[in-house]
Amino acid sequence: IIKTPEEIEKMRVAGKLAAEVLEMIGPHVKKGVTTDELNQICHDYIVNEQQAIPAPLNYGHPPFPKSICTSVNHVICHGIPSDKKLKDGDIINIDVTVIKDGYHGDTSKMFVVGKPSILAERLIRVTQESLYKAIRLVKPGVRLGDIGHVIQEYAESFNYSIVREYCGHGIGANFHEEPQVVHYGRPNTGEVLQAGMCFTIEPMVNAGKRYSKILPDEWTVVTKDRSLSAQWEHTLLVTDNGVEILTLRSDEDIERVISH
Ligand SMILES: CCc1ccsc1-c1ccc(O)c(O)c1
Numbered sequence: 001i002i003k004t005p006e007e008i009e010k011m012r013v014a015g016k017l018a019a020e021v022l023e024m025i026g027p028h029v030k031k032g033v034t035t036d037e038l039n040q041i042c043h044d045y046i047v048n049e050q051q052a053i054p055a056p057l058n059y060g061h062p063p064f065p066k067s068i069c070t071s072v073n074h075v076i077c078h079g080i081p082s083d084k085k086l087k088d089g090d091i092i093n094i095d096v097t098v099i100k101d102g103y104h105g106d107t108s109k110m111f112v113v114g115k116p117s118i119l120a121e122r123l124i125r126v127t128q129e130s131l132y133k134a135i136r137l138v139k140p141g142v143r144l145g146d147i148g149h150v151i152q153e154y155a156e157s158f159n160y161s162i163v164r165e166y167c168g169h170g171i172g173a174n175f176h177e178e179p180q181v182v183h184y185g186r187p188n189t190g191e192v193l194q195a196g197m198c199f200t201i202e203p204m205v206n207a208g209k210r211y212s213k214i215l216p217d218e219w220t221v222v223t224k225d226r227s228l229s230a231q232w233e234h235t236l237l238v239t240d241n242g243v244e245i246l247t248l249r250s251d252e253d254i255e256r257v258i259s260h
């Protein structure tokens with residue numbers, strides 16, 4: 001699970017490409033566009049412009065049928081792009097994973113269509129802040145329980161809940177590697193981080209209760225109580241004295257490299 005310098009360089013490239021897809025798609029996310037149109041734009045960009053591979057396409061069983069995940073409103077994750085049109089007030093997570101030169105970059109962000117509700121905006125902001133609080137903790141010697149705890153404590157302080165069934169993950173030549181990175185937990189428990197580890201942190205936070213269910217399409221995960229859910233994801237590298245955010249975008253207000 002410890003990457004060599006050559007692998008780390010490939011992870012930097014894949015992470016940058018994944019971030020660029022999210023930067024590219026932003027202007028297309030507006031009222032009336034369908035999530036399948038967004039999928040097509042991302043697919044063509046990844047394949048034709050980036051000469052990369054969209055990791056979700058045909059991943060898993062049943063094979064995921066599209067190149068990105070689009071999770072709208074009370075969809076927690078793994079939403080399948082469809083002919084569903086976005087409407088005013090919708091919040092949508094677009095989750096992108098690209099494979100370049102054999103290595104994966106995995107990242108997602110929230111977009112809002114038109115003017116979202118104050119409640120939706122707060123959920124989106126708190127979820128991003130919980131990710132940033134976790135990222136700021138990352139350095140060798142920190143444990144996975146410390147990361148989960150800071151996310152859980154912060155989100156729950158707003159009376160939000162943490163989805164438990166899906167988690168972050170090691171990443172590299174494979175989409176999902178050791179370790180599992182849960183978004184809840186107790187301080188000073190779990191695996192110890194080491195320099196050279198690459199993994200994602202991707203908290204899913206519900207405005208209501210934490211419970212989820214999977215729709216008959218065998219992919220789409222929704223909140224049981226139909227409350228809104230938000231998610232943000234970055235691919236991270238543990239450095240000798242901190243962290244490097246491999247999927248950082250230009251619209252973000254956090255440093256790419258954090259040293260302690
Ligand atoms: C669509 C890709 C997929 C299929 C089964 S789990 C999954 C997925 C989606 C987004 C992710 O960030 C991730 O790590 C896995």
Ligand SMILES: [Mn+2]
Nearest residue numbers: 095106107233
């Ligand atoms: Mn992802």
Ligand SMILES: [Mn+2]
Nearest residue numbers: 106200202233
């Ligand atoms: Mn992921």
Ligand SMILES: [Mn+2]
Nearest residue numbers: 071073075229
């Ligand atoms: Mn959602």
